[in-house]
Amino acid sequence: MVGGARGGGFFAVALAVAGRQVYKYFANPAFLAPALFPLFFFVAFAGGLTRVGDVPGFDYAAGYVAFQYVWALLQAVAMGGAFTGFSIAGDFENGFARRLMLAASNRQGIILGYTIASLVRATLTGALVTVIALLTGMPMSGGFDLFGLIGLAILVNVAATLFGAGVAMLLRTQQAGPVIRTPIFLVLFLAPVFVPLNLLSGWLEAIARLNPFTTILDAARGLLAGAPTNVLPAYAIGAALVAVFALWAVYALRRAEKTGA
Amino acid sequence: MSSSLLVQVTSLARRSTLRTMRQPAVVVSAILFPMMFFAINAYGLDAAASLPGFPADSYLDFAFAFPLIQAALFGAITAGADLARDIESGFFDRLSLTPMRPSALLLGMLAGVVALGLLQGVVFLAVGLLFGVDIKSGVAGMVVIVLLTVLVALGFGGIGAMLALRTGSVEAVESAFPLFFVSIFMSSINLPRDLIEADWFRWVATANPISYLVEGIRSLVITGWDAQALLLGFGFAFGIVALSIAGASAFLQTRVAR
Numbered sequence A: 001m002v003g004g005a006r007g008g009g010f011f012a013v014a015l016a017v018a019g020r021q022v023y024k025y026f027a028n029p030a031f032l033a034p035a036l037f038p039l040f041f042f043v044a045f046a047g048g049l050t051r052v053g054d055v056p057g058f059d060y061a062a063g064y065v066a067f068q069y070v071w072a073l074l075q076a077v078a079m080g081g082a083f084t085g086f087s088i089a090g091d092f093e094n095g096f097a098r099r100l101m102l103a104a105s106n107r108q109g110i111i112l113g114y115t116i117a118s119l120v121r122a123t124l125t126g127a128l129v130t131v132i133a134l135l136t137g138m139p140m141s142g143g144f145d146l147f148g149l150i151g152l153a154i155l156v157n158v159a160a161t162l163f164g165a166g167v168a169m170l171l172r173t174q175q176a177g178p179v180i181r182t183p184i185f186l187v188l189f190l191a192p193v194f195v196p197l198n199l200l201s202g203w204l205e206a207i208a209r210l211n212p213f214t215t216i217l218d219a220a221r222g223l224l225a226g227a228p229t230n231v232l233p234a235y236a237i238g239a240a241l242v243a244v245f246a247l248w249a250v251y252a253l254r255r256a257e258k259t260g261a
Numbered sequence B: 001m002s003s004s005l006l007v008q009v010t011s012l013a014r015r016s017t018l019r020t021m022r023q024p025a026v027v028v029s030a031i032l033f034p035m036m037f038f039a040i041n042a043y044g045l046d047a048a049a050s051l052p053g054f055p056a057d058s059y060l061d062f063a064f065a066f067p068l069i070q071a072a073l074f075g076a077i078t079a080g081a082d083l084a085r086d087i088e089s090g091f092f093d094r095l096s097l098t099p100m101r102p103s104a105l106l107l108g109m110l111a112g113v114v115a116l117g118l119l120q121g122v123v124f125l126a127v128g129l130l131f132g133v134d135i136k137s138g139v140a141g142m143v144v145i146v147l148l149t150v151l152v153a154l155g156f157g158g159i160g161a162m163l164a165l166r167t168g169s170v171e172a173v174e175s176a177f178p179l180f181f182v183s184i185f186m187s188s189i190n191l192p193r194d195l196i197e198a199d200w201f202r203w204v205a206t207a208n209p210i211s212y213l214v215e216g217i218r219s220l221v222i223t224g225w226d227a228q229a230l231l232l233g234f235g236f237a238f239g240i241v242a243l244s245i246a247g248a249s250a251f252l253q254t255r256v257a258r
Helices: A007-027 A029-048 A050-054 A064-093 A096-103 A108-135 A145-171 A174-189 A202-210 A212-225 A231-258 B003-021 B024-044 B046-050 B065-088 B091-096 B102-131 B138-167 B170-175 B177-185 B199-207 B209-222 B227-257
Strands: none
Touching: A007 A064, A007 A108, A029 A050, A029 A064, A029 A108, A029 B177, A029 B199, A050 A064, A050 B046, A064 A096, A064 A108, A064 A145, A064 A174, A064 A212, A096 A231, A108 A145, A108 A231, A145 A174, A145 A212, A145 A231, A174 B024, A202 B024, A212 A231, B003 B065, B003 B102, B024 B046, B024 B065, B024 B102, B065 B091, B065 B102, B065 B138, B065 B170, B065 B177, B065 B209, B091 B102, B102 B138, B102 B227, B138 B170, B138 B209, B138 B227, B170 B177, B209 B227
16 A cells, blocks of 8 residues: 555545644634734734835835735745644654554655645635735725736645645654744745835845745735736746645655654 | 842742753844844835834834844743743742742742843844944943843743743743734834824824833934933833732732642
């Protein structure tokens, strides 16, 4: 059974892992935890910094609340991925992952299972952030372009989940938490969070220009405002991140197998 | 304070400080994270300094209160969690069986908070000056900034101690972190209150004591000597210290009586 390559095994394992994870989320209200920080930041930034939208050169048509919403949404889905990494680390620590790897007919299905569960969680946390944003008066002017925004959010969630899964499977301890959380947090903050890229200055501008997340964030903001820009490069970057982190997760899974985890 | 209590407090303060210093991850994150957020905020919101009515020449100067307040919060959570760990591990109960007074544990822990707050204040001041922060109140103002930072750390430390003594759970203390963190952002930390456009946010910021702590420290950086801001800053800081230590003492009595 171990290492079987049949597609049926792959998807059966994925669905079983996803089902268990989703059940775990709903059995514990803490599953909404990844949405808390983005919500806090959204309320604090969109509420407290609205005047920043009046700065000369700030030309985002949908307004400051919408400007902050996109960042909060992407943060919520990325943190959803990170929290899935914490769950995987917990499963390794409590011995569940060991039993799972012994039982799974195709172990790569485990990665897909956690990814599906992370998407379910991100859908809920993303919806929560969106409802709060709409309640605070955020305009939705993107029309069909909003599907493009959702697509980017899915790519961000999958990439963050695969990154977190890789770290969790490599370290196999809950102490991996900061190793998962900190890089994601840095990538999110070293981007045009408060003002567009053209209004950033100094070292932050230089780093934000190099940060691949900046392109995704700019494209997502454009899609929400109904003025898409750099959508193809953003999707290309998102897809590349997913591909790289998928390889990373598979590599970490192999390492976990070798150590007999 | 009697000499025996002083000896007890000193040894427990030493234990508390050493325990913190022996956890490099705690010290580094208590220093590094506030500085990282400061750097990101200062450069990310630099454009806000061009808003009409903005009170400082640069956002860097305006934002300097941020790492000091945030560091005090980190210190409080760390100290509260350490105290809760002492309760969870049974150290507190064993201490109750010795002639050592339980109040020494609380005072020792708070002395550790003061030591960490002092270290953070001095480090941030040095880093801020290196970054190019211009402190309008001069060298005397820097001393007052560190003093107010230590007082804020003591007040937040008292709240951490309250939580630890009330719940006796590390997890409960650490789960209060987001609440503390949010209360910092729901203040005038990012923009002066008169430039906050949303009415509800301005009301929340005005009712939030952290705004006055921030504005006290900030006044020394961007204005010089502003008696009203300092009076409010120190007044709220002393108020938080008094209330939190009184609360922690009450919870301590309850826990000892169990």
